[in-house]
Amino acid sequence: MIELSRAAYDDIVYHAYSGGEAEICGVLAGTHGDDGKPSVVAETYEAENVAETPEIRYLIDPEEQFELIEAVEDDGHDLVGFYHSHPTGPTHPSETDAARATWPGHSYVICALDGYPFVGSWRWRGDDAGFEQETVSVVSER
Known part of the structure; x- marks a missing residue:
């Protein structure tokens, strides 16, 4: 399970819309959960998409x-994972997303914009185990 603060959720969605037809990306920061405990995302850090085909x-x-990871740690957070958008696609990882995932135990949040924005999350379990879908909840600031 992953919990996104309302501000972090809104940041991801607004960042996704600002990308237009290009995918956007960034880093998720907060408290990294494990052993049945949810990860909690308090902050997002935008990154530049340098892919040759950002669409x-x-x-x-x-x-x-x-x-960005140094900034996350300097701000007193854990690296929770990464986020990106699929401007015209689903919220599940593509084959390319799976092939490029390199942070076992970390979350990969995807914001789909085909219609109403929807945010999904998957935790990368490693090469053989692949992705495991996570329940996403949005929580008010505490």
């Missing part, structure tokens, strides 16, 4: 990813 792919520059 159908996303890619965070490795140097920017490193800098």
